[in-house]
Every structure is written in structure tokens, then in C-alpha cells.
Amino acid sequence: MASTVSAAIDLPCSLSNPADPKNRNCFTSSFKPHPSRRRFFVVCSAPKSPTRAPESFSEQSRNNPSLSEQLKPLSTTTLSAPTTAQTHVLKSKPKSTWVNPTRSKRSVLNPRRQKRSQHSYNPRVKELRLFAQKLNECESSESSFLSVLEEIPHPPTRENALLILNSLKSWQKTHLFFNWVKTQNSFPMETIFYNVTMKSLRFGRQFQLVEELANEMISNEIDLDNITYSTIITCAKRCYLFDKAVEWFERMYRTGLMPDEVTYSAILDVYAKLGKVEEVLSLYERARATGWKPDPVTFSVLAKMFGEAGDYDGIRYVLEEMRSLGVKPNVVVYNTLLEAMGKAGKPGLARSLFEEMVESGLTPNEKTLTALVKIYGKARWARDALELWERMRSNGWPMDFFLYNTLLSMCADLGLVEEAERLFEDMKQSESSRPDSWSYTAMLNIHGSDGNSDRAMELFEELSRSGVELNVMGCTCLIQCLGKAGRVDDLVRVFDASVNRGVQPDDRLCGCLLSVASMREEGEDLHKVLGCLGRANPKLVAFVKLLQEESVNFEKVTVEFKSIISETAVEARRPFCNCLIDICRNQNLHDRAHELLYLGIMYGLYPGLHNKTADEWSLDVRSLSVGAAQTALEEWMRTLSRIVKREEALPEVFSAQTGTGAHKFSQGLANAFASHVGKLAAPFRQSEERAGWFVATREDLVSWVQSQNPPAVAA
DNA sequence: GCATGTTTCT
Numbered sequence: 001m002a003s004t005v006s007a008a009i010d011l012p013c014s015l016s017n018p019a020d021p022k023n024r025n026c027f028t029s030s031f032k033p034h035p036s037r038r039r040f041f042v043v044c045s046a047p048k049s050p051t052r053a054p055e056s057f058s059e060q061s062r063n064n065p066s067l068s069e070q071l072k073p074l075s076t077t078t079l080s081a082p083t084t085a086q087t088h089v090l091k092s093k094p095k096s097t098w099v100n101p102t103r104s105k106r107s108v109l110n111p112r113r114q115k116r117s118q119h120s121y122n123p124r125v126k127e128l129r130l131f132a133q134k135l136n137e138c139e140s141s142e143s144s145f146l147s148v149l150e151e152i153p154h155p156p157t158r159e160n161a162l163l164i165l166n167s168l169k170s171w172q173k174t175h176l177f178f179n180w181v182k183t184q185n186s187f188p189m190e191t192i193f194y195n196v197t198m199k200s201l202r203f204g205r206q207f208q209l210v211e212e213l214a215n216e217m218i219s220n221e222i223d224l225d226n227i228t229y230s231t232i233i234t235c236a237k238r239c240y241l242f243d244k245a246v247e248w249f250e251r252m253y254r255t256g257l258m259p260d261e262v263t264y265s266a267i268l269d270v271y272a273k274l275g276k277v278e279e280v281l282s283l284y285e286r287a288r289a290t291g292w293k294p295d296p297v298t299f300s301v302l303a304k305m306f307g308e309a310g311d312y313d314g315i316r317y318v319l320e321e322m323r324s325l326g327v328k329p330n331v332v333v334y335n336t337l338l339e340a341m342g343k344a345g346k347p348g349l350a351r352s353l354f355e356e357m358v359e360s361g362l363t364p365n366e367k368t369l370t371a372l373v374k375i376y377g378k379a380r381w382a383r384d385a386l387e388l389w390e391r392m393r394s395n396g397w398p399m400d401f402f403l404y405n406t407l408l409s410m411c412a413d414l415g416l417v418e419e420a421e422r423l424f425e426d427m428k429q430s431e432s433s434r435p436d437s438w439s440y441t442a443m444l445n446i447h448g449s450d451g452n453s454d455r456a457m458e459l460f461e462e463l464s465r466s467g468v469e470l471n472v473m474g475c476t477c478l479i480q481c482l483g484k485a486g487r488v489d490d491l492v493r494v495f496d497a498s499v500n501r502g503v504q505p506d507d508r509l510c511g512c513l514l515s516v517a518s519m520r521e522e523g524e525d526l527h528k529v530l531g532c533l534g535r536a537n538p539k540l541v542a543f544v545k546l547l548q549e550e551s552v553n554f555e556k557v558t559v560e561f562k563s564i565i566s567e568t569a570v571e572a573r574r575p576f577c578n579c580l581i582d583i584c585r586n587q588n589l590h591d592r593a594h595e596l597l598y599l600g601i602m603y604g605l606y607p608g609l610h611n612k613t614a615d616e617w618s619l620d621v622r623s624l625s626v627g628a629a630q631t632a633l634e635e636w637m638r639t640l641s642r643i644v645k646r647e648e649a650l651p652e653v654f655s656a657q658t659g660t661g662a663h664k665f666s667q668g669l670a671n672a673f674a675s676h677v678g679k680l681a682a683p684f685r686q687s688e689e690r691a692g693w694f695v696a697t698r699e700d701l702v703s704w705v706q707s708q709n710p711p712a713v714a715a
Numbered sequence: 716g717c718a719t720g721t722t723t724c725t
Binding site: 113114116117119122159162163165166167168169191192193194195196197198199200202203225226227228229230231232233234260261262263264265266267268269295296297298299300301303304330331332333334335336337338339365366367368369370371374400401402403404405406408409438 | 716717718719720721722723724725
């Protein structure tokens, strides 16, 4: 494919073309602040100071301002308070003073990475490796480890000890060995020993021990270098101790040690994970302004951050920065950008970016393909998804367990039943990608949506036999399917079995049971379904019963409705309301249905239901159930009748949007709506120009209202 | 995960 993302987003040249050499200098005009600079004006807040600062630091700290101090001039000038006036100033003067500096700024990072010392060949490497193997295989207890240590074939000199330390696998053993070496007193402990031990402790997410070692270094006056700090920071990050990560970063500055780009990227990622976009951009731009050329890791951090925020401008900024600096993205950067494009809802750009990646000679890995498959599935791009799948097979691109499951989910999104079955069979045959609860959920989703309740039940039995855990999502798919098929006894059996196996019913599952209830007539089956629902959400069932009582007034309904909805997960609120309306309509409780629709609108469950422009009023019922859409149509016709009777101003066109049901399995809301229009003899016709729309002219509507006999509504 | 440090997935 010839088109590139760069072209698609109006960049002058493609990412795959190296940038003009003159652009590689950070001080040229190609360096522009990220567009969000003009959108947000959060002060670059100083991270908290560490609670305890070792004495030896204080003297140095007077000479070396902390990072936040260094950044202060920025925050008090260009990035100051978020006032309208300043917003205006910045908008009219986008080039802030430090972007094109007239004098050089104090640097915030060391342009050269910390050098590693060369190690010389150790003639005893073979025996020491064998011995390390022995240590790896022995029991983890301190006593057995120490007894094996007694058999060490050569004295623990600096080189021998380092070799073994590097060869141990579990953090417990690394830690034990490190402590043992210290007791031997055969040589002074150096930074590298701490670094290697900390790295191992990081695998075990042992931040507390890492911090103890770091403090031990400080008290023994062993220098902490960039490798030490980056290890501490990333360890804190992996343990979600972000404040600790910032604290150690600040401490590094105070002692006068300048971070190199690895440490700098690590701390950028910490701020990014905290969602502190402004801080990340401050740090990034500050370093860029002093001449730093970021590496792909930095761009991957930035892309991930913008992706998480769904910030498309940010993603564009990352692409543009890489282009102008002539940084070639690697596979990780592409993966992160693809993921970000997906989160920002840009499937077309993701596709172009992927093509650009392949054209640049990179081979997509499992994560690349997982990201793309997910995007095509969510976008319902069946053709692209199937083409990609074919390319994966013909090119022998790598597959892993995640990718299998993502492909299955894509099949569910696209309604690809046979393809899913083939994949599922492949998974069962494979060594490393056996179906798990995600795979089964996707399969239950596929067959459930397809209405194949026999196959769905088969899968349920198979899953139960194979010992795979059933998750609440799979349970919900199956129950929905059985409900639609009218297999209420099987539904009850599945519900009981699931709850007994530890499935915790959530609001979606309750919504599903409620929708099954809404499809049943009054009788034994309805009773059984409500029985299940009552075990998960007794209050909801009590409300359903309450709706059926004539003596209950609107005030009482309002109070109970509010109470239930406020306790319900946001994504399940509208479905609840839709189903409750359907239940009322099935039982000829039309006034109640109208009350519930009114309450749903009042509580914001149907935003954008009614839209007015001078020329057209329209009703958007795409997110409504059939009963709710019918109720909304009735309500709207009543309102319009009143307006006609009062001879108030009306637009030329009235329209109602039902959607076409792009999903293969979607229910026929349009058909149900059409038949209800017919029943009311309302003057709407299905539009030929706009699929999924019903339209009526003002003339049609007025004559319909006037022909109503008796009048539909009193004026 | 292999003689010390940074980034990506249902």
C-alpha cells in the first residue's frame, strides 16, 4: 500500500524516509512544542521531596538545584497559571522563549550513556557456571543454599563472585549469595554487585529490599550510578510505588549525578504511568531544548502515554518528532503506536502505519499483530481482518496465545463462526496455546450471538469437563443465548452451576437475566428467570414486582428507580432501564413504560435521544431496546401532536434514526420500529438516501395529527 | 533472563 500515515496526517514526508539532515539539529525551527501545550496549562509541579535526606547530600544539594527547581523558571514564565489571558498570550505566541534559546540552558541529562566496564575473560568460567547451576537447582532454604556454597570450586574473588551472582536465577538466591559474599570479606563491595543484585530483586518485585540495599550503599559510601538509579526507579515502577520512583530520581539530582538517557526514559515512563502528561512533556522538551536526541525507547514511552489518554494529537506529535529527528521507529515503537491508534479510534491510520512498518523492512511480532487484529475486530473491518489473517499465515508471522485469543475475539466481533471453530481446533491441537477461559468466552460469545444454543451448551459441558474456569462474561453470553432460545431450564442449570463454581454475577449478567425476563410472558418461565436474578440482585426483582402493582404511584417508582440505578455500574444502567421498559410493555403496563422512559431521560441514561436543528428534529433510538424505542416514538408523537395543535413553529423535516444493525447478529430494531410506525399509522417512511433513518415532512405530520380521530392528544 | 540499567499484548 502506497499511502503512509505521514501522508494521511499531512506530514511533509514519510516516517520511513530519513529526515533532512538539517532537521537533526534540535535547535532548528523543526522543534515544536506538543500541541497540548496550547490546550493545558498545568504548572509543572515539583515532585515531593524525599522524607529523609542523608547528611552527605545536603552540602551538594546547595550547589545542584533539584529538577523541580531547574524547571521552576519554565513554570513561572511560559507555563504559568491557567488564566484566559495567558491562554490567549500563548495562543498568539506559540514559540515560548526557551524553545529557541538565545543562551544555552542548564542541561537536565547527560548526553552520554554511562559506560560499562570491560570484563576480562575468566579462565574458570566453565566450572563456575556449573557450580552456579548447582546453586540454582538446590533447595531455596538458607541452610541448604549455604551448605552447597561450601563446595565452591574456586575462592570468591571479585571476578568469580560476579560471574556466579550473574548466573543465579531466583532473587532469593541472588540475595543470599550477595550477603554471603559480603561476609567473606575477600574484596571491597562495588557498585556493580549492588546493581546486579538489585536487578534480580526487581524480577521478584522486592522494592523494599532494593531500597535497603540502596541505603546501605549510601551509608557505606558506595557510589550509586545511573544503572543503580534506573534499576531502583524501574523496580519502584513495577511495584506501583511511583512516589518512590520520583523520590529516588530527585535524590539523584540532589547528589549532583546527572541522569543519562536510560534513567531519563525510566522516569519519563513513571510520570507517564501516573498520567502526568504535562510533567512528561516538560521533562521531554526541556531535555530536547538542550540538544538531546531521544532514542526509540523514549518515543515508545510517549506513544504509550498518549495512547492511554486516547490523545490523537499526541500520537501525531510523536510521529512528527521522530520524523524531524530522523529516528527510525523499531518494532516496539510501532507496536505502541498501533495500540495507541486503536485507543484513539483511528483504525485507518493504524492500517497505514502497519503497512509503513512492513515496507520499512521490519517483521511484525505477536504484539504487533495482536494490536492490529484487535483494531480491525473492534472497527468491524472484516475484509482487512481476513486479509491480515491470510498474510499472517502465508508469511509465517509468529503466533502466540494472546494472538490466538485476540483472533477468536475478532471472530466474535465479526460473526466469523467457521473461522473461529477452526482456530479453536488449532488451539486444542497446539502445545502452548490451549484454550483458556478467554478462549471459551469468545466461543460462547460467537455461538451465543449466532443463536446456536446447542453448540454453546456443548462448549459449556466441554469447559466444565476440561477444568477451565468459566468467567462471568462467558456465563453471560451463554445465558443470553439460552434465554433467546427459550431454554429456561438449561439457563437455570447453567446459572446455578456457574454460581456454585464461583462466578460472581455482575451488573451485566443481571442485565442479561433482566433482558431474558423481558422476553418471557407472564408464567412459570418468567418466575424461574426472576428466581435466578433474585439470587444476584434481590432489589431489582422487588422493583420489577413493584412496577406491576397498580396502587404504586409515580413518586414511589421514582425513589426506587433512583436507588437501583445509582447502585448499578454505569455501563449497565441503560440496559437495565431498557429491559424494565420492555417488561412493562409485555405486560401491557404502558403508562409505567412511559414513566420509566421519562425517568431514564431525567437520569441521563439516554443522552442525545432528541436532536433539534432549525430544519430538522430527530429522534435517535439506536441505543434503545425495541420496547423503549416504541415508547419513545409514542412519546414523541404525543409531543409533536401537542405542538401542531398549538400551531407552534415546526421544522421542515422530522426523522427517526434506528441504525441498520451493522453487526451480523444485531436485532431488527429497524423492523420493529417500522411495524410500530405502521401500528400508529404515523407518517414516517424509511429513507432511501439515509439507511437506518425514517423521515416525515411537516405536511405529512400536520395532516396526520389533524386526521387523528379521536385526537391523539388534547391540545 | 544471563557479566549490571529504559519501551509493547488479550
